[in-house]
Amino acid sequence: MLFNLFNQPSEEIQYLGTPYTQDCLDAIGIILQTQIHIEKALLLSCNQAHAYLIKSHRNTYIIRSGFRSGYPSEGSKGLASSLQLLLKHNIAVDEINISEKLMKKINHSSLSDTDIEIMLKTEVVRPTNIYEYIYEIYKTTEYQVTNDRYYPTELPYHLIDSRILDLALKFNDDPNHSILTAYTRLEDIVKAKINDQTLFSNNLLKAAFVSDKQRQSIYFWDKNNERVSNALGCLFTNIFTAYRNERAHSEVDKSYSKQLREFLLLNELYLLENESIKR
Template sequence: MFQTQNYYYVEYLGYAGITLSCLQSLCKTLQTHSDLTTALLLTNDQVHAFLLKDDSGTYYVIRSGFTSGYSGEGPKGLAIALSLLKRHQIETEEILVSTKLLNKLNSSSLSDHDIDFIFQQKIIRPIRLHDYIYPFESEVAQTIKLKRYYPLELPYSIIDDRIFDLALLFMQDPDSALIKAYKRLEDIVRTRTDIHEHSTRLFAQVFQGENALLTWDVPDSAEIKGRVNLFTGAYMAFRNARAHREKDENLIHQYREFLLINELYLLEAEAITIESK
């Protein structure tokens, strides 16, 4: 939700008192906004929220789903949030806020004056951010390693137009989207070259040897060989297994595989015919 008053734009994220939603909102913001510059931890007794700012002057509020001072999901979530901000190299400071101001934040009703007031508050010294992390250090390290709170999304801006529909299908049926992507790429190459082989034999015949039909205008022949190996290797390692048996896999593997196929489409689009080189 966006709220505009006078000048500032504020996006309110997460749900007060629900740590998971606030962590997921923070990770989504970190993933989709590379220009974040500042983060303030807003502390009211043992309850915490975040206010982030980007280069354009937009503010992102993560509501008070974090707590401290005891063992539980709220304090562990705070430790994870602070560690993520550090990992993203976003400078984070802590200030104290009143219950009234925290309630306005949670009800999406901060005014320009409120935001200015927040940034004028005295930064807590000595720094105690690590004190929030220390009791959960081992759990935080494992959680961040797994990247479990970042949203899984396909980067549509780099998806080849010819499989954009399959990128949309992927959200409902990853396996079907992947199978269709492999088949479609073979059809595209067969139509383009009039070679009627399949799978790795198709790509080997099209890209390799004296009678190759397609190549890339790159200065080193090793680069060409490497690109051909990407096609044959991807089909040997992933397509054949997917076509011939049910694969025991998780969604992360499927995202990685779709992006690998997308790269093959992009490389095919860059290939030129031998005669026109």
């Protein structure tokens, strides 16, 4: 009875990935994007099959055995890519050898807490094979440095201003609509803020946030430095007009990643607007 109790599947482990290599690479990208601090990364090897145990400050992740080595394949390319991704984030990776029984439990999501403890205490492989797995495919450790295709391309909802969260939630369906609506909504917010419905675009934003020799802006930012506040006002105005006017005067055909960046820039304007103070 005690044996069965201590070998029950752990409820603390999060299993990610599938037997398919791409799913496992995407899972590592998600961990690297969302976890603040990775405490340990273990490559779990059984013959020529490989999985991962990754511990963050809060969670224990198991990436299933979608990786291979020893012969050219998508699995071996994926293994090299995964190691490069972790090294790119300055995460040291150790390798341990595990039994076929443990690898089967990994793929069936049935590891116990005791299994995890055993793996964490297992002696690591020395000398390391990590770089051999990489050089076997890419001949360099630098391939993933400029490669961002394994990271999730999702908006960070926790950073989005509440006034455009509804547009962020619909962003994947129609990025252009979300962006154009956000520009219109921001313009309406600033009009109401300064109580002037006659000004538009560049003139509106300058009146609200930019001072010159003839007049002070209606709003400013408390930076203990008027020049810094005015620079923020110019930045606000220039970003809005540069990106919005491009869309106003022609049909814009941008990649999804560029539209994502534009929406995040626009989100920053919303946050700046909210922080501005009336003189």
